[in-house]
């Protein structure tokens with residue numbers, strides 16, 4: 001699907017990957033952009049820059065996602081593309097507080113459930129639409145320094161696979177965007193991040209990969225192509241791959257990994 005002439009919602013649009021996608025969609029001729037973020041001032045600024053609607057929204061709250069879609073449809077008609085992109089990370093192991101695990105679950109996983117509930121049936125009825133969910137390479141592999149992030153992003157992949165199997169026959173496409181390290185607010189100040197082992201890229205690089213992946217209607221969009229090799233290694237020999245993950249954790253906590 002080309003983004004030209006499409007009506008597109010982007011969540012997490014005040015910053016980073018969401019803002020870069022919004023800018024790219026605008027440059028590529030989207031008909032209407034509806035930008036959502038819990039950072040009301042930030043998303044209003046991006047909205048002014050792009051002449052787009054901005055709607056303060058907490059994506060962890062289903063009522064707010066419903067209201068976002070209702071506002072967007074009242075102004076612009078049916079939604080062609082829903083980019084469910086807002087996300088959070090909390091570092092820690094399996095003993096990190098339930099509140100942090102639940103926050104990652106709500107923002108990184110349930111927000112995609114709420115988006116699908118709000119727009120996918122209408123897309124299927126029209127025979128066209130696109131759910132673009134920003135997940136992470138951590139959803140395909142793991143995030144060795146965050147159990148909560150790993151769990152929530154793995155679940156997001158499972159959900160997207162379910163949605164693709166359900167809705168692709170009705171003409172609704174689903175993609176998961178799975179970068180490793182991207183220079184955004186999420187990674188700034190974290191000098192040691194396992195996602196940086198293959199180099200950090202810019203949010204604009206992710207936006208370019210998203211547009212290309214949507215054109216090709218690929219389920220998995222990999223801004224870092226090397227992730228495909230890691231997926232193959234994981235599928236080929238899970239025990240060997242886990243030994244590699246253990247070594248990566250050791251290097252990370254020994255301070256050997258820098259951006």
Ligand SMILES: NC(=O)c1ccc[n+]([C@@H]2O[C@H](COP(=O)([O-])OP(=O)(O)OC[C@H]3O[C@@H](n4cnc5c(N)ncnc54)[C@H](O)[C@@H]3O)[C@@H](O)[C@H]2O)c1
Pocket residue numbers: 011012013014015016017018036037038039042057058059060085086087088107134135136137178179180181182183184185186187195
């Ligand atoms: N930066 C990376 O290295 C990286 C790598 C892989 C995946 N990702 C994913 O990319 C997505 C975007 O992250 P980013 O790197 O641009 O980070 P970012 O911090 O720059 O942007 C995230 C945006 O989401 C918003 N947000 C957070 N919680 C929200 C909520 N409950 N409701 C509405 N908005 C909320 C924030 O206000 C912020 O504007 C996330 O899903 C993240 O997990 C990032």
